[in-house]
Amino acid sequence: MPPKSGHQRAKNIDYDDDELYSDEDEYYEEGGEEEGISEADKQQMAAATIKVKEALGGSLKPTDAEIQEALWHYYYDVAKSVSYLKNKYAPKAPSKPKQPQKPASRFDQAASAAGTGTTDGPSKQKAIPKKSAADKLAESLDKVQVEETPKIKSKNLNVVEEFAKSGLKRMANFVVIGHVDHGKSTLMGRLLYDLKVIDQRSVDKLKKEAESIGKDSFALAWVMDQTSEERSRGVTVDIATNNFETDTTRFTILDAPGHRDFIPNMIAGASMADFAVLVIDASTNSFESGLKGQTKEHALLVRSMGVQRLIVAVNKMDTVNWSQRRFGEISEQMTAFFVAASFSPKQITFVPCAGKEGDNVTKRVDQSQAEWYTGPTLVEALDMCEPAKRPVEKPLRLTISDVFRGGITNPVSISGRIDAGTLQIGDTILAMPSNEKATIKAIEINDEPVDWAVAGQIPTLHLQDIDPVHLRLGDIACDPRNPVRLVKSFTCKILAFEHVLPSSVDVFRGRLQAEGRIIRLSSTLNKTTGEVIKKKPRIIKPAEVARVVVELERELPLEHGVRIVLRERGSTVAAGLLEG
Numbered sequence: 001m002p003p004k005s006g007h008q009r010a011k012n013i014d015y016d017d018d019e020l021y022s023d024e025d026e027y028y029e030e031g032g033e034e035e036g037i038s039e040a041d042k043q044q045m046a047a048a049t050i051k052v053k054e055a056l057g058g059s060l061k062p063t064d065a066e067i068q069e070a071l072w073h074y075y076y077d078v079a080k081s082v083s084y085l086k087n088k089y090a091p092k093a094p095s096k097p098k099q100p101q102k103p104a105s106r107f108d109q110a111a112s113a114a115g116t117g118t119t120d121g122p123s124k125q126k127a128i129p130k131k132s133a134a135d136k137l138a139e140s141l142d143k144v145q146v147e148e149t150p151k152i153k154s155k156n157l158n159v160v161e162e163f164a165k166s167g168l169k170r171m172a173n174f175v176v177i178g179h180v181d182h183g184k185s186t187l188m189g190r191l192l193y194d195l196k197v198i199d200q201r202s203v204d205k206l207k208k209e210a211e212s213i214g215k216d217s218f219a220l221a222w223v224m225d226q227t228s229e230e231r232s233r234g235v236t237v238d239i240a241t242n243n244f245e246t247d248t249t250r251f252t253i254l255d256a257p258g259h260r261d262f263i264p265n266m267i268a269g270a271s272m273a274d275f276a277v278l279v280i281d282a283s284t285n286s287f288e289s290g291l292k293g294q295t296k297e298h299a300l301l302v303r304s305m306g307v308q309r310l311i312v313a314v315n316k317m318d319t320v321n322w323s324q325r326r327f328g329e330i331s332e333q334m335t336a337f338f339v340a341a342s343f344s345p346k347q348i349t350f351v352p353c354a355g356k357e358g359d360n361v362t363k364r365v366d367q368s369q370a371e372w373y374t375g376p377t378l379v380e381a382l383d384m385c386e387p388a389k390r391p392v393e394k395p396l397r398l399t400i401s402d403v404f405r406g407g408i409t410n411p412v413s414i415s416g417r418i419d420a421g422t423l424q425i426g427d428t429i430l431a432m433p434s435n436e437k438a439t440i441k442a443i444e445i446n447d448e449p450v451d452w453a454v455a456g457q458i459p460t461l462h463l464q465d466i467d468p469v470h471l472r473l474g475d476i477a478c479d480p481r482n483p484v485r486l487v488k489s490f491t492c493k494i495l496a497f498e499h500v501l502p503s504s505v506d507v508f509r510g511r512l513q514a515e516g517r518i519i520r521l522s523s524t525l526n527k528t529t530g531e532v533i534k535k536k537p538r539i540i541k542p543a544e545v546a547r548v549v550v551e552l553e554r555e556l557p558l559e560h561g562v563r564i565v566l567r568e569r570g571s572t573v574a575a576g577l578l579e580g
C-alpha cells in the first residue's frame with residue numbers, strides 16, 4: 001500500500017449514519033445493566049468500551065464491567081471515563097510508564113504538544129442512559145476528580161513575522177490536468193519516485209499488487225491513486241495530493257482526474273493551484289482524441305479560474321520514437337489554442353517526456369534518442385515557475401476541502417487551502433455558512449505538527465468546540481472579526497464554453513456546489529480589454545467573455561475575486577471570476 005495519512009479519512013460524511021456503532025455486542029455481555037437498556041444504548045456502550053480500551057492502551061486492564069460502569073456514570077463520555085479509570089486503577093507506586101500499545105500518532109503528538117485534552121462521547125442528541133442505572137454507580141464514583149477539557153492556550157505569535165523569519169522554502173501548488181489515460185498519475189508517480197519521496201520497496205510492492213490483478217503498467221500511477229476504488233476502476237476519482245521538494249521550492253501536486261464525470265473534483269484542484277501541468281499523450285491518435293475530449297476543456301477551465309502559467313508535458317514520447325516532428329506538431333497546435341484561450345505564450349513551457357521510463361522527468365533523456373531537445377526537464381520547468389504571492393496580511397479565509405471525523409484525540413478535523421491570512425493554535429475560527437465558531441487545538445502540514453500556517457499552505461486543523469455537522473466541504477473557515485459575507489446573488493465575468501442562456505445551473509466554487517440560476521445576461525466583453533461590446537445579449541456564444549448575474553437557491557459564502565464554474569446537466573457551460 002502506498003503511504004497514507006495517519007488519519008482515517010471520512011469524506012462526505014453522512015453524520016446521521018451510525019456506522020461506528022456496529023456488531024460489537026460481545027463487549028457488552030460482561031456485566032452491563034441489561035434491564036431497561038435500549039438497543040441503541042447497548043451499541044453505544046459497546047463502541048465506547050472499545051474506545052476506552054484503546055485510550056487506556058496496554059497499561060491498565062480494568063474489566064469490561066468496570067469500564068462500562070464508568071461509561072454508564074459519565075453518560076458515555078469516553079474522556080471522563082478514561083480519566084476516572086486511570087485515577088482508580090493506576091499503580092500507586094511511581095513506575096516507568098509502559099510503552100503504549102500503539103505509538104501515538106503525529107496527530108496525537110500535535111494535540112498533546114498543544115496541551116490539549118480530549119473529549120469523545122455521545123453527541124448531545126444521543127439517547128441518555130436511564131438515571132436509575134447511573135444512580136447505582138453514583139456513590140462509588142462521586143469522589144472521583146475529573147479533568148475538564150482545558151482551554152487551548154494560544155502562543156500569541158505574530159505569524160506573519162514567524163513566517164518571514166522561518167526561512168521556509170517557497171511553496172507552490174500545481175494541478176495536474178489532461179485527458180483520461182494520458183499518463184498524469186504515472187508521470188507524477190515517476191516524479192515522486194525519482195525524487196525519492198517514495199522508496200524502491202513501496203514501488204516494488206505496488207508493482208506486485210498491480211501484477212496480481214493484471215495491470216502491471218499502473219504501478220507508478222498508484223503512487224498517486226491511493227484509494228482502492230480508484231485502483232480497481234483504474235481512474236483517479238478524487239484529488240490526490242502529494243508533496244516533494246526541490247532545492248528551492250516545496251511543491252504540492254494536486255492530481256486531478258481526467259475522467260469526464262469527475263470534472264467537479266478537477267475544478268476543486270484548479271481552485272487551489274498556482275499553475276497547471278497539462279499532460280498530453282503524444283501517441284498516434286491519442287493526442288487527437290484528447291483534443292476532442294478533456295485536453296482543451298481542462299486548459300480552458302484552469303485559465304478561466306485564474307491559472308496563468310502552464311507546463312505542457314508532451315508525454316509517452318517513447319511511443320513516437322522521440323520524434324521532433326510530432327513534438328513540434330503538438331506544440332504548434334496547442335499554442336494556437338492557448339493563445340485563443342488568452343494564455344500568454346511566455347507563460348507556457350512545452351516539455352517532451354516519458355513518465356513510464358522517467359525520461360526527461362528528473363533525468364535528461366538520452367541524447368541518442370533526442371539530441372534535438374535542449375530545453376528543461378519537467379522538474380527544471382517546475383522550478384522555473386514563479387509561485388503566486390501569498391496574501392498573508394489579509395483576514396483568514398480557508399476553503400474546507402475535507403472534513404474528518406477522527407479518533408479519540410481529534411474527533412473533528414478539517415483540511416483545505418488557506419486562501420488568505422494566517423492561523424495558529426488557539427485561534428477561534430468561524431465556519432460559514434453555518435456561522436459556528438471552533439477553536440484550533442492542533443495544526444498539521446504534510447503530517448507534521450506545526451504551530452501556525454499561512455496563505456498558500458494546505459493544513460489539517462484539529463478543532464474543538466464544534467459539532468462536525470456544522471462543517472461541510474466547500475464551506476469557508478474565516479476570521480470571526482472579519483467574516484466572509486453570505487450572498488444570494490452575484491455578478492460574474494465568465495468565459496463561455498457552450499452557449500449560455502438564462503437557465504438553471506450548478507455553481508461550483510472549489511468543492512462547494514450549489515443550485516442556482518443565470519437570471520441576467522448583462523453584457524458581452526472584449527476578451528483582452530474587458531470593455532463592453534454588447535449590452536443585454538440574448539445569448540452568449542462559446543469562447544465569448546461576458547458578464548452575467550446568477551441567483552442562488554441558498555446563501556453562500558462568496559467573495560469578490562473567487563473562481564467559480566457554472567455547469568448544466570453534467571457539462572461545463574462557463575467559468576470565471578466573481579465580481580460582486
Ligand SMILES: Nc1nc2c(ncn2[C@@H]2O[C@H](COP(=O)(O)OP(=O)(O)OP(=O)(O)O)[C@@H](O)[C@H]2O)c(=O)[nH]1
Pocket residue numbers: 178179180181182183184185186187217218221234235236256257258259315316317318319353354355356357
Ligand atoms: N508507453 C508509455 N505508456 C505510459 C507512459 N505514461 C503512462 N503510460 C501508460 O498509460 C496508461 C495510463 O496512465 P495513467 O497514469 O493512469 O493515466 P492518467 O492520465 O493518470 O489517467 P486517469 O487517472 O484515469 O485520468 C497506463 O497504462 C500507463 O502505464 C509513458 O511515458 N509511456
